[in-house]
Amino acid sequence: xxxxxxxxxxxxxxxxxxxxxxxxxxxxxxxxxxxxxxxxxxxxxxxxxxxxxxxxxxxxxxxxxxxxxxxxxxxxxxxxxxxxxxxxxxxxxxxxxxxxxxxxxxxxxxxxxxxxxxxxxxxxxxxxxxxxxxxxxxxxxxxxxxxxxxxxxxxxxxxxxxxxxxxxxxxxxxxxxxxxxxxxxxxxxxxxxxxx
Numbered sequence: 001x002x003x004x005x006x007x008x009x010x011x012x013x014x015x016x017x018x019x020x021x022x023x024x025x026x027x028x029x030x031x032x033x034x035x036x037x038x039x040x041x042x043x044x045x046x047x048x049x050x051x052x053x054x055x056x057x058x059x060x061x062x063x064x065x066x067x068x069x070x071x072x073x074x075x076x077x078x079x080x081x082x083x084x085x086x087x088x089x090x091x092x093x094x095x096x097x098x099x100x101x102x103x104x105x106x107x108x109x110x111x112x113x114x115x116x117x118x119x120x121x122x123x124x125x126x127x128x129x130x131x132x133x134x135x136x137x138x139x140x141x142x143x144x145x146x147x148x149x150x151x152x153x154x155x156x157x158x159x160x161x162x163x164x165x166x167x168x169x170x171x172x173x174x175x176x177x178x179x180x181x182x183x184x185x186x187x188x189x190x191x192x193x194x195x196x
Contacts, residue, residue, distance in 0.1 A: 002059045004043040006067050007032065011039040013073040015194075016064060016093070020079025020102070021047050021137060022117050022130075027078070031184065034191035035076070041067045047080060048133065050140040057087045064092050074153075076190055077101075078183060080137060086146030095153035097190045100180050103141050104156070105165040107134075113164045120181075155193070157186040 005025055015038045019027040025044035032040065043063055050056065064072055074095040077085035082101035107113060114130050125133075156172045159179045167173075176186040 002043045002045050002056065002063065004041055004063045004067060007040040007042065008036065009039060011037060013037070014039040014041060014068045016060070016068065016072045016075045016085075017042045018060070018075060018077040018081035018085050019043075019045060020077075020081045020100075021133070022121055022125075023078075031187040034184075034187045035194075037191075037195065038073070039068075041072065045081070045084075047137065050080070050137055051143065053084070053087060053140055053144045056084055060084060060088060061092055064088075074194060076187070079180065083141060083144065083146065087144065095155075095194075097155050097157065097193075099157040099183050099186045099190075100159060100162070100165065100167075101146075101156060102137075102165065103146055104170070105167045108164055108166055116164070155190075157183070157189070159183070159186075 015035060017028045017040055019025060025042045028042055041063060043060060064070060071091065072093050074097060075085045075088060075093045076097045078099045079102050082098035083103045085096055085098060086103065114127050117130050118125065118127055154172050155174055156170065157174050157176050158167045158169055160175050160177055162179045164180055174189070176189060178185050
């Protein structure tokens with residue numbers, strides 16, 4: 001279900017990077033420069049079976065215990081990964097940075113989105129398989145709303161131009177120039193916030 005890679009092993013502070021649906025640990029490669037001052041624990045998550053969110057969260061906690069000494073300085077998550085990040089226990093992380101959290105969004109242009117995912121995945125999944133997995137994800141989101149984040153440093157990053165999702169912005173929202181698939185500005189800002 002989940003395995004992890006560690007980058008920058010000699011760095012003293014640790015971040016957990018949680019990718020979203022239809023991607024892999026490799027999703028974070030273009031953004032590593034912005035987070036180069038951290039030891040990066042990067043799980044590779046297969047989201048089939050996400051309705052059992054407790055199993056996913058338990059595995060992420062196990063990875064943090066194995067690779068982060070039981071706690072990480074921050075979690076940077078994207079899309080569906082934000083749902084997992086929001087369920088991590090209080091004692092596992094110091095800060096949370098959620099980029100494009102789908103748990104606070106409504107998907108738009110379903111057929112175009114499915115077509116875009118089919119193109120981005122290189123047709124490894126049919127449109128029917130994509131729709132089936134999206135239905136499972138929708139069920140997981142409906143059943144597992146994020147837990148309260150009181151007492152934790154938290155920032156939600158929302159794109160200013162997202163064709164496929166309409167977000168409900170709360171008080172933690174920070175807008176960035178980009179869309180659901182282009183999050184460079186958000187990650188650059190997160191790197192700056194962490195360095196401050």
